[in-house]
Amino acid sequence: MSAAPLPPLPPVPGVPDDELEPAGPSMIELLEEEHRRLGRLCLRAATEPAASDVLVATLARHISTEEQYLYPTVASVLPEGPQLAERELAADTELLVALRRLHDATDEAALATVTEHVRAHARRTGTELFPALRERCTGPELVRLGNRVEIARSAAPTRPHPATPSTPPLNKVVDPALGVVDKVRDALSRRTTWEEDL
Structure with a gap:
């Protein structure tokens, strides 16, 4: 087993x-499917105003x-992992600032910046992070993490x-609390x- 950060499973006798x-x-x-979805939404947001809101939310x-x-x-699991994670967190900070601009006032420059960030992120994860994780983590660990991602996304x-x-x-702790507030504001x-609602 790798050192993937997973909570313990309930015991099965x-x-x-x-x-x-x-x-x-x-x-x-x-995450690979979500990267493809984000790529599609970046293209749609250029011509469909409603797609911009969905892009921001997604x-x-x-x-x-x-x-x-x-x-x-x-x-936790990659030898150079702490540095890679820090790099991605720094990129996320830049992206969130651009995303805030896009959310506050849809404009072409903000959309172009967000689109470039999305493409660069998908390239980095697809060529560096995902292949390395497939080598270091077991299939069941990645599925358990997938279950956590689905819960966190909702x-x-x-x-x-x-x-x-x-x-x-x-x-x-903070993200789910903000999620409740955001969902009330959205309603x-x-x-x-959601892309399915466009």
Whole structure:
């Protein structure tokens, strides 16, 4: 087993943890699909105003889940992981500032900056982080992390909050609380936050 930051599983009598096969997609599969979705949304946002809101919400959720689960895993299991995680956190801070500009007033320059950040992030994770994690983590660990990502995504903020904590344990407390506030604001303003609703 790697040193992936996972909470212990509930005990199953007679079955060791390393023999359990959790169900669901892996963290990497989920994040790769989300990178593709974000790429599509960047293109749509250039011509569809409603897609800009969905891009902001999807990217805010994505950043939150990666900061809660991807980067701590990278830092824990890869030899150069702490430096890679710090690099990605710094890029996320820049992206959240650009995303705030896009959310506050949709403009072409802000969208171009967000789009470039999304593309660069997808390239880095696809060529550096994901292959290394596949080598260092077991399949069940990545699936367990995927389950956590799905839960975190459903509770994550839908608006950029650049000044909030970006590392556990604080972000695992603050982000869901902000997510509740954001979802209330979205409902009151009838803001679309999911690609399926466009």
